[in-house]
Amino acid sequence: MAILKTDNITMRFGGLTAVDNFFVELEPGEIVGLIGPNGAGKTTVYNMITGIYTPTENKIYFEDEDITGYKPDKIAKLGIARTFQNIRLLDNLTVLDNIMIGTHLHLKSSLFSAILRLPGYTKEEDELYEKSMELLKRVDLDEYTNDKAGSLPYGKQRKLEIARALATDPRLLLLDEPAAGMNPQESAELVGFIRHIRDEFDVTIFLIEHDMKVVMDICERILVLDYGKTIAEGLPKEIKNNPEVIKAYLGVDLANA
Amino acid sequence: MSKNKERLLSLIALVVLAFAINFAEKNLDNYTLRILNLGAIYTTLGVSLNLIFGFTGQFSLGHAGFMAIGAYTTSLFIMPPMYKEMSFIIEPLIWPLSVIQLPFVVALLLGGVLAAVAAIIIGLPVLRLRGDYLGIATLGFAEIIRVVSNNIPQVTNGALGLKGIPGYSNLWWTVGFAVLTIFVIKRLIASSYGRALMAIRENEIAAEAMGVNLTYHKVMSFTVSAFFAGIGGGLLASLLTTIDPRAFMFVMTFNVLIVVVIGGLGSITGTVMAAFLFNFFLEYLRPLEQGFNIGPLAFPEIPGLRMVTFSLLLLIVIIFKQDGLLGEIEFTWKGFFSFFDRFRSAEGGKM
Numbered sequence: 001m002a003i004l005k006t007d008n009i010t011m012r013f014g015g016l017t018a019v020d021n022f023f024v025e026l027e028p029g030e031i032v033g034l035i036g037p038n039g040a041g042k043t044t045v046y047n048m049i050t051g052i053y054t055p056t057e058n059k060i061y062f063e064d065e066d067i068t069g070y071k072p073d074k075i076a077k078l079g080i081a082r083t084f085q086n087i088r089l090l091d092n093l094t095v096l097d098n099i100m101i102g103t104h105l106h107l108k109s110s111l112f113s114a115i116l117r118l119p120g121y122t123k124e125e126d127e128l129y130e131k132s133m134e135l136l137k138r139v140d141l142d143e144y145t146n147d148k149a150g151s152l153p154y155g156k157q158r159k160l161e162i163a164r165a166l167a168t169d170p171r172l173l174l175l176d177e178p179a180a181g182m183n184p185q186e187s188a189e190l191v192g193f194i195r196h197i198r199d200e201f202d203v204t205i206f207l208i209e210h211d212m213k214v215v216m217d218i219c220e221r222i223l224v225l226d227y228g229k230t231i232a233e234g235l236p237k238e239i240k241n242n243p244e245v246i247k248a249y250l251g252v253d254l255a256n257a
Numbered sequence: 258m259s260k261n262k263e264r265l266l267s268l269i270a271l272v273v274l275a276f277a278i279n280f281a282e283k284n285l286d287n288y289t290l291r292i293l294n295l296g297a298i299y300t301t302l303g304v305s306l307n308l309i310f311g312f313t314g315q316f317s318l319g320h321a322g323f324m325a326i327g328a329y330t331t332s333l334f335i336m337p338p339m340y341k342e343m344s345f346i347i348e349p350l351i352w353p354l355s356v357i358q359l360p361f362v363v364a365l366l367l368g369g370v371l372a373a374v375a376a377i378i379i380g381l382p383v384l385r386l387r388g389d390y391l392g393i394a395t396l397g398f399a400e401i402i403r404v405v406s407n408n409i410p411q412v413t414n415g416a417l418g419l420k421g422i423p424g425y426s427n428l429w430w431t432v433g434f435a436v437l438t439i440f441v442i443k444r445l446i447a448s449s450y451g452r453a454l455m456a457i458r459e460n461e462i463a464a465e466a467m468g469v470n471l472t473y474h475k476v477m478s479f480t481v482s483a484f485f486a487g488i489g490g491g492l493l494a495s496l497l498t499t500i501d502p503r504a505f506m507f508v509m510t511f512n513v514l515i516v517v518v519i520g521g522l523g524s525i526t527g528t529v530m531a532a533f534l535f536n537f538f539l540e541y542l543r544p545l546e547q548g549f550n551i552g553p554l555a556f557p558e559i560p561g562l563r564m565v566t567f568s569l570l571l572l573i574v575i576i577f578k579q580d581g582l583l584g585e586i587e588f589t590w591k592g593f594f595s596f597f598d599r600f601r602s603a604e605g606g607k608m
C-alpha cells in the first residue's frame with residue numbers, strides 16, 4: 001500500500017497552472033526526490049499535500065484516507081510533517097520549546113487540567129519533556145537546548161526544523177530544500193543525517209532539493225517538474241542522463257548540440 | 258531552587274500581601290486606596306490583554322467591550338431591587354433582572370462568563386483576520402457593545418447609565434482577582450497550550466504545520482482574556498459606583514494598551530508594574546492640567562494633558578524600547594535571590 005498518493009492533482013492560481021496533473025505514489029520507507037528549476041511548482045506540491053492549498057482538481061490520499069481539503073493541523077495530526085524552504089522556526093523561543101511545540105498535538109489533557117496542573121497533565125507534560133530531550137540528543141542538538149532558536153548557526157537551524165517535524169511523530173516527512181544555504185561540508189553531513197532519520201525514525205521521506213549531489217546521493221527515485229508538469233521520473237542515474245531534464249535545467253537542448 | 262521551596266516562598270508572599278492589604282485598608286486614606294484599587298484592576302485588565310496581544314500576537318482592541326459586558330452584568334446583579342426601580346426612569350428594568358440580587362463574587366464571575374461567551378461568538382469569525390484587520394474588527398465590536406448599551410434602556414438605563422452601584426470593591430477583591438488572573442494566565446502560558454499560543458505569535462504557518470489548531474487556540478486565548486476583562490469591568494463598576502456607556506469608549510482600551518505596551522508585551526511582571534505606575538502618575542500628574550508656572554512661564558489649564566503625556570511616553574517606548582519596561586523578563590524567586598546575592602557580594606567586596 002502506498003503511504004501517499006496524489007492522484008493527478010492540479011493547482012491553478014488564476015490563469016497560471018502551477019502544478020499540472022501531478023501523480024506520485026510513495027511506498028513506506030522510500031526516500032524520493034522532487035527536483036526542477038525555479039518556479040517549477042515543487043513547493044506548491046508540498047503546500048497541497050500539507051493542506052495549505054487545496055488542489056483545484058483531483059485528490060490526495062494518505063494511507064488510503066482522502067485528505068484533500070483537510071486543514072494543515074489535521075494533516076499534521078494524521079502523520080505528515082514538513083520543513084519550509086525559508087526556515088520557519090520560532091526564533092524567539094528556545095530550541096527545546098521549538099521541539100515541544102511539535103509534541104503539542106499529542107497532548108490529551110484539557111486546558112483546565114493544564115491550568116490546574118492536575119496529575120494527568122503534569123504526567124503528560126513530563127513525558128513530552130522527556131521525549132523532546134531524548135529527540136534533541138538523538139539528533140545531536142542537545143548542547144543548544146536552552147538557546148534561542150534564532151541564535152543558532154544556519155545549518156543547525158535547518159537541522160532543528162527537521163527535528164521539530166520529527167517531534168510530531170510523522171510517518172511521512174516532506175523536506176523543502178534542506179541543503180539550501182549550506183556549505184559542502186554541511187550538506188554532506190545532511191545526507192548522512194537524512195538517511196539516519198529514515199532508518200531510526202521509520203519515516204518515508206519526500207525531498208525537494210536543488211543541490212544535485214545531495215539528491216543523487218540519497219534519493220532512491222526522483223521526479224522532475226518543469227512548468228508544473230512532470231517531465232521525468234526514475235532512478236538517479238536515469239535522471240542524470242535524461243535529455244528532457246538536461247534541457248529543462250540548462251534551457252538548451254544538449255542532446256542536439 | 259526546588260519547586261517546593263518556590264511554592265513555599267510564594268505562599269509566604271501571599272500571606273505578607275494579605276497583611277499589607279489589611280494594613281492598607283485600615284490605615285490609608287480613601288484617595289490612596291482608590292489609586293491602589295485602580296492599579297490592581299488595571300493589573301487584571303492588562304494581564305488579560307497581554308495574553309491575547311502579547312503572548313498570542315493577536316491585535317485585539319475589544320477590551321472595553323468585554324469590560325462593558327462585565328461592568329453592566331455585575332452592576333445589575335448587585336444593585337438592590339429597590340435601587341434599580343428608582344434609577345431606571347426612562348424605562349423600567351426588565352424582569353427578572355429587576356428583582357434578582359446576587360452576591361458580589363457571583364455577579365463578577367457571571368460578568369466574566371458573559372464576556373467570555375461574547376468572545377467566543379465574535380472570536381470565531383474575526384480571529385481569522387490578521388493584524389490591522391483584526392484590530393479594526395475588534396474595535397468595531399467594542400463600539401457595537403457601547404452603542405447597544407446606549408440603546409437598550411430597559412437593561413442599561415441608556416445614556417444615563419447606572420448610579421448607586423454598591424461599592425463592594427476594595428483591595429481584598431481587586432488584589433485578590435489580580436492575583437487570580439496572574440496565577441491562571443501564568444500557568445496557562447507555562448503549559449503546552451501556552452507554548453502553542455506563542456508559536457502562533459511567532460509563526461502562524463509553522464504552528465499550524467506542527468499541528469496547532471489555530472482557531473481553537475486563538476479563540477481559547479481570546480475567551481480567557483475576555484473572561485478576566487469582564488471581571489475587571491465588574492470590579493471597576495463597583496469601585497466607581499457609577500457607569501455609563503461613555504466609560505467604555507476606545508480610550509478605555511487605549512489605557513489598558515498603554516499599560517501593556519509600556520510594561521512589555523509578553524511580560525506579566527512588566528504589566529503589573531506598569532498598571533500601578535500608570536494609575537499613580539495619572540493621579541499625581543493631575544496638577545499638570547490645572548495650569549502651572551515654570552519660573553516666569555505660565556502654563557494655562559489644559560485638560561487632557563496627562564493623556565498627552567502618556568501617549569508621548571507610549572510613542573517613545575514604541576520607537577526606542579519596543580519590548581517595554583521589562584521586555585520578556587519575568588519575576589522569579591531564583592532571579593530575586595540572585596539579584597540580592599549580587600548586591601551582597603558587591604557590598605562585601607567594598608569592605
Ligand SMILES: Nc1ncnc2c1ncn2[C@@H]1O[C@H](COP(=O)(O)OP(=O)(O)OP(=O)(O)O)[C@@H](O)[C@H]1O
Nearest residue numbers: 013016018036037038039040041042043044045085
Ligand atoms: N499563492 C500563490 N499565488 C500565485 N502564484 C503562486 C502562488 N504560489 C506559487 N505560485 C506560483 O506558482 C509557481 C510555482 O511556484 P513554487 O513555489 O511551487 O515553485 P518551486 O518549484 O518551489 O520554485 P523554487 O525552486 O524557486 O522554490 C510559480 O510561478 C509561483 O509564482
Ligand SMILES: [Mg+2]
Nearest residue numbers: 042043044085
Ligand atoms: Mg520552492
